[in-house]
Amino acid sequence: MEAIDVAIVQLKLDEFLNETVYIHIETTNGAYASHHNADVFNVGVFMRNASIRYTQAKIIGDQTGYRVGLKTDNGWVYAEGVREYEIDELDRLLLAGHDREGRLMVALQISRTPFKE
């Protein structure tokens, strides 16, 4: 992955406008968060292969963290804290934010074909 280039990512987001796309969205502080620190609680959520259509998309922010909002027919998809991107060999847009040790904290991925189950 590379540091987000807003122009490239915005272009890619727009490319998927008004199409049926598959979303992988995720955030986590890890399965061992409270094991390593009794003061914190484990939280995490992921949804894989949600099928949506969005009519409007924006990426906003700076290198400390970008926010992405996708306006769908009847709601929103939102992710905060993505800082890296990759357009992979299957032409999927992968966005993610990692901590200083390289651990994934948040991800938003968009694809025309379903992600591997």
Added chain:
Amino acid sequence: MESHVVVIFPHPDDEAFGAAGTIAKFREQGVPVTYLCGTLGEMGRNMGNPIFATRESLPNFRKDELLAACEVLDVDLHMLGYRDKTLEFESRSKIAEHLLTYLEEIQPSLVITHYPGHAVHPDHDAFGAAAIEAVQRMEASKRPKVWAQAITNTRLEDLGQPDITLDITPYFEKKFETILAHQSQAAGVLGNMDPSLDKLADIVKNKLAKEQFYQWEF
């Protein structure tokens, strides 16, 4: 002496951090060891340090790392194809049945798995419970021993002293090499900002010097 040992853990690297010394000891004695690995750690947070994997490419890396680790340990590997983080939501009896097909065929004298309810990660708890259910279903005369690994901070208060303790010092090199085979995970799991080999070796020597298990009573 054991006739065959089956290790049942859900994630590539569970065998490295938790049981590599024990496995190395059995292999040194010529005991065959089979590893039934539940998932490819698809949902792991560690993407390498520096980062080289994405959420989508991670399973491919972890599969290669697992194969390399099993090469180091010289064990037979079966990848069971479940998805990371979802094991507790699958049917336990179906997983037990699946594991049982391997146990019936291999007829091991010992099974190593996680101690259900004392293994921190929900996948560890769920897979350990399914492994124990599988062994439970075997005829009593054919049932292997089960060594269950607990990793909670409160394990000593909750369960008492482990029945089996192995000092891995003689097998340190093997264990360290097995951990390093899991390139995307090694530095992150050991929780060190500086992924230099010396630092990692020190952490393994200090924190992972013993491998401990509770013998499961049926």
